[in-house]
Amino acid sequence: MSAWINLLYIISSILFIFGIKKLGSAETARRGNALSAVGMTLAIVATLLYLGLEWWMVMLGMALGSAIGYAAATRVAMTGMPEMVALFNGFGGLASLLVGGAEWVKLRDGGWVHYLEGLKAQSGVAVPAWFACVAIGLTILVGGITFTGSLVAYGKLSGKLGGKPVLFAGQQVVNGVMLAVAMACLGGLVAGGDGPIALGAGLILIGLSLGIGVMMTIPIGGGDMPVVISLLNSLSGVAAALAGFIILNNVLVVAGCLVGASGIILTVIMCKAMNRTLGNVLFGGFGASTQGGG
Amino acid sequence: MDYAPLLLLLFAFTLAIFLGFELISKVPSQLHTPLMSGSNAISGITIVGALLALSEWEPALAKGVGFVAVVLAMINVVGGYVVTDRMLGMFKKKEKGGPQG
Incomplete structure (x- = not known):
């Protein structure tokens, strides 16, 4: 470059x-x-x-x-704008996931040595193999969560999914297990290199990331969706920054990180405006109608 | 392995976090949604990564995946900026009716 x-x-x-x-x-x-x-x-x-x-x-x-x-x-009508933002945000998340995916395909196609040489030729930076793999795995994870999370937020805001929180017994346990397995897959992706184990781990990771995005958003009520979209917006920035670490691109890292950090602050400000805490919004499981306002 | 360029990137990353925190302060509540929408458009910067996946010597599958990424990121970028501008446009019209003129 x-x-x-x-x-x-x-x-x-x-x-x-x-x-x-x-x-x-x-x-x-x-x-x-x-x-x-x-x-x-x-x-x-x-x-x-x-x-x-x-x-x-x-x-x-x-x-x-x-x-x-x-x-x-x-x-889009004036009233439909927030859900349109959610949809755009989801596309951005999916785009980051696919950037991670494309780099992964390159790596698997040509093998480690070839991939890292190509990366060095493009960016001028030599990275260790594990670093590229961790960056690819995290980009896929965060990008996937952003994508399906935003789709659910879009569905809830536009009324296509119904705004009521979806809660069931052991929800937190299921989420915890999914996240733990995702982390294990990330480990497999890094340890497996360009071998068959890494292929399986990577594919499961893609599936899990999409699942986690849904699971994270369904327990939150429609009234709290603006806060959730703000959080997902922050995540899409993080996904872009992580994608920047794969291809070692400074504008991706800086711009993505700016959105990630400012998005978190904005999310906290929005929660405060509703007299809520972020943890309360994410794990409270209410806010379907009465708590929303803001 | 020379870690210096990588550390430089991590350095930029860390500073950008603090900058991002500092940029947002005392935002009036009616600007929350436009600010969210505007920064959402910026997160479409992943278009840069998507474009670089389309190098001509790459395997066909990588280019195919990259192509879809370009389309999606471009929807995020163009849609994001246009929708934010529309939001802020309405905002301005409302103000014109007020004493500000």
Whole structure:
């Protein structure tokens, strides 16, 4: 990755920082959003300067995504916007999962040595094998949780799923077990390298991450969904930052991390505005109607 | 193994956490949703990772997965910014009716 590309990445990171800052105050919010959009455009243009991309796929994919995103964003009714944000957030999470997946496919296809050499050629940074694998596993885990969690939040907000919390006996135990098995799979992915055990562990990890996202969101009532979407937004930032650690890309790490950190703070602020704590929202299992407000 | 470049990335990561914490303070409650939506659009930065998966020498499956990632990330980016702008646009119109002019 040339110095020019990295220089442009730094500028776009600065634009994201000012963008978020300005979004926090009423007079400058719209300009802040525009500023961060310029930052994003710059980051994309800088990436396109990287030689050797499959151009027709790049152009087709970007055109398709832009058209769908634009159509959805302009057509949604004013009242439907929060759930649309949840849906977009879910797509972002899935995109991060797939970035992790694509890197995993590359690794499995060419083997360790070849993959790490390619990574070094692209980013200029040499990493140990275990690091790449941990980053891939965590990206898949967090991306998957973000995806299905956001889909459930979308369903609850739009009324497609019903806003009532879904609770059953031993729910926390089931969630704990799922998370523990996911961690074990992550271990298998790292220890198994490019062998068959890692393949199984990785596939189970993908399934579990999607399951955990659902399990995490269903016990929360529809009235608390804005807080949950804010938390999932933070998670999608973390997923992007983790994806940045796979490909050793500074703009992904910085921008993703900014969203992750500011998203957590915003989530806590939103909880406070409802006179609740985050733990209370996540594990309280109520807030279906009376507690929501905010 | 030279860990210095990796540590530099971790360094940036750590500083970005603190910066992210500091950026958000005293946000008026009517801006909570636009702020969430705007930062959601930024998390679409994963588009950069998705694009880099489309290098021409990569295996076909990786490119296929990368292509889907590009489409989804682009929906997140474009949709996110447009919807945030619409939210803030409504906000401004409301203010114009007030004494602020």
